[in-house]
Amino acid sequence: DTAVSQTPKYLVTQMGNDKSIKCEQNLGHDTMYWYKQDSKKFLKIMFSYNNKELIINETVPNRFSPKSPDKAHLNLHINSLELGDSAVYFCASSQAGGNNEKLFFGSGTQLSVL
């Protein structure tokens, strides 16, 4: 069983479109995250949610809207996609969201905006 699963694995779309990426964790964790990995492999936090509440929003454009229907799910919706949004997006979870916790990552969604 996959602990943190995200879909789709690949997403190819045109500029200006709206798309969503879904994430689910079956670890019983309270906190979930979205990270963006650019072409140079740099990983940067975008959002974190603890028990469905937004905790961190790291200066991400408001075209990006995370939604957490319950603590096991954190979806990412992106409006008006731009070329610069092309990247790999990783969902992750951690047990309680405190510091000194390791994150468990999904396998990533490679987004290509044409």
Add this chain to the structure above:
Amino acid sequence: GESVGLHLPTLSVQEGDNSIINCAYSNSASDYFIWYKQESGKGPQFIIDIRSNMDKRQGQRVTVLLNKTVKHLSLQIAATQPGDSAVYFCAESPTGYSTLTFGKGTMLLVSP
């Protein structure tokens, strides 16, 4: 040897050698550190962690060393295998802050 390429620093080793991957962190308030391994097409996978009250921690074939004086972290992999080929990231977490900040990453290439 170690080199800095266009994108990622790369460490090339022979199978059976010991590998050392280095990381400099910037936040002196960080008190928790993790090493992750990322294989091609996969998400980062936890390897080993260390808290700031320690300077060394050992796992299976891996050792993490922490030098808080110079804000330096290293990952040592014993008897490196081709399956160890991946990008390795260090990450830090400051006190009271619940997310990890990742370093740039080092690509480890192991040749048979």
